[in-house]
Amino acid sequence: DTAVSQTPKYLVTQMGNDKSIKCEQNLGHDTMYWYKQDSKKFLKIMFSYNNKELIINETVPNRFSPKSPDKAHLNLHINSLELGDSAVYFCASSQDLAGAIQETQYFGPGTRLLVL
């Protein structure tokens, strides 16, 4: 009965490969996010989707492409992986109330990506 789940939890891959991280929430929320936590544990927003529509894209390289097949899922696809992409990636979700995204964000367990 996990609220926000991510797969896989760990991902080790070679430079240049393409990989995807999946996220699913069963909270009935309208809005989903991707955050990146770097080696110094700093967290930064990457993307946000509201009802399958992209609303935030924070100067992330084009190699990163989020996809939202429905409002319960937000996947992250990364092309041509680079060493600097190594990080922990968190998915989160929140509820959109009357057009204003005001509710608390609930986070998934994170995916640790290591690019060799």
Next chain:
Amino acid sequence: AQTVTQSQPEMSVQEAETVTLSCTYDTSESDYYLFWYKQPPSRQMILVIRQEAYKQQNATENRFSVNFQKAAKSFSLKISDSQLGDAAMYFCAYRSNNQGGKLIFGQGTELSVKP
């Protein structure tokens, strides 16, 4: 652009004692939300407490309380009766009512609890 600053990279507290973690932020907005999240070694991000800027009353959640000073743009977290399970990285976060609801995080404070 809004910024969040946590000036204490590390803090330590004795079990059963009280500790306060500092957070300041910069914004020109009047309506926003502030949060404290806890990240234990399991790396799960766990909501500790939230504060709406329009509320003057400080939020409390059991042993956790905040000191919200809107004019000073300060949002500190007080943990009372510290327990070993409180040991974690604590992040202060700001959310505007605009900007798509994104969270802006501080750098984090690593809290250790000594038995």
